Amino acid sequence: MQLMSEKGAAGGGLRERKKRATRAALAEAAVRLAAEHGADKVTVEAISAAAGVSVRTFFNYFDSREDAFVVIDADAGARMRRAVLDAPAALSPLEALREAMAAELAEAEQQHELWRLHAEVLHASPHLLARGVGAHMAAEADLAEALAERLRATGGGATASGLYPRLLAAVAGAAVRTSVDHWSAHQQEAAFLDVFHEVFTLLAAGLPAPSA
């Protein structure tokens, strides 16, 4: 089992705040060390030392060493869930999802340097990249549930036992990963939001062959 604050957003108690700080310190130390020495040369002991806690405590926060490189922001899923639920009813499901994700990504931009390092680390070791992809699955399941709820609220009937929302969440996740990866590789050529927008346009059009 994993120690996790019950509340996704800013909690008042000192305990909660300290825990979040420790977690953030561990994650940041892991990413910075990995960016410098390569992810597979960074031991749990080094990460723990850099964050000022014991090795045993590291494992109170992360289930495995690699999770420290992968899970940057544990609350992102909860925030997106809220954003989907609070989206204007006029938006289509895909649009609501796009807006929620765009907002989340814009927030990530605020810690630009760390985010950049993180992308660099993942890109340097495909093994971690794969793990990162898998890590988004829990968030996707959450999103699917939020989408299903939104659909019920906006009047859609029984949506074929939930296939549609799950597909939507999974596809949107794939879209975000593709956008980030593509932008990461062509960073100078295009702004991230442009790539992101193009990807969702393609999705909404049903992925037609790009006629010349």
Next chain:
Amino acid sequence: MQLMSEKGAAGGGLRERKKRATRAALAEAAVRLAAEHGADKVTVEAISAAAGVSVRTFFNYFDSREDAFVVIDADAGARMRRAVLDAPAALSPLEALREAMAAELAEAEQQHELWRLHAEVLHASPHLLARGVGAHMAAEADLAEALAERLRATGGGATASGLYPRLLAAVAGAAVRTSVDHWSAHQQEAAFLDVFHEVFTLLAAGLPAPSA
């Protein structure tokens, strides 16, 4: 580094055949043991013993213990790549991909029992499921390349530095995972191919809100 046969398809040499047999034996032993005792109670020692090789040899075939549960068929990617390249030019990219994947999944059905066990094992431990998702990424990159080549062949111009094929591959991968997962959870209610077809129909339509 990983021991891998250079040739994806059936190789003639005795060496190649033996290596594939050993690999398959290890993977099958891993899945069967995991289905019986739970994946996290199965040690590398047990898997190796069941396959009749030493522990050290296990690690000559798999980079990690968990890979044995995740990587069933190492050649599936190569086969799909071929299928995409050989698809009739009349098909849209998404259709070509759908056909390639359908053929691959139909082949998997032939080892029905093992495939079923495999899905069961992954579903039982989300951790492995996530890992499995990530494992498909290399295959997706391969597929993206094949799609790009196909696009060049059928006359599409420079497709925005490859964003489109990568998106297509990633989205199709997400679609397959969603199909398998959904079918796995509602196994009695619907045939897999029906779910698969519905998912790709939704994709081609641009993921519209399911109007009642």
Next chain:
DNA sequence: GTCAATTTTGCAGACCGTGCATCTTTGCAT
């Protein structure tokens, strides 16, 4: 049958990850 190339194996050793007992810190009621 012999030889070179490849694969398997055992062994040593570093690192990972967990259960348990203990100690320290936090939150709260008084």
Next chain:
DNA sequence: ATGCAAAGATGCACGGTCTGCAAAATTGAC
């Protein structure tokens, strides 16, 4: 403030994972 109960941090022990390395066994070609 002070003491108490809950929760987190820590150390320790132990089993499992994974990697070099060198020796033994197997395969393929002559």
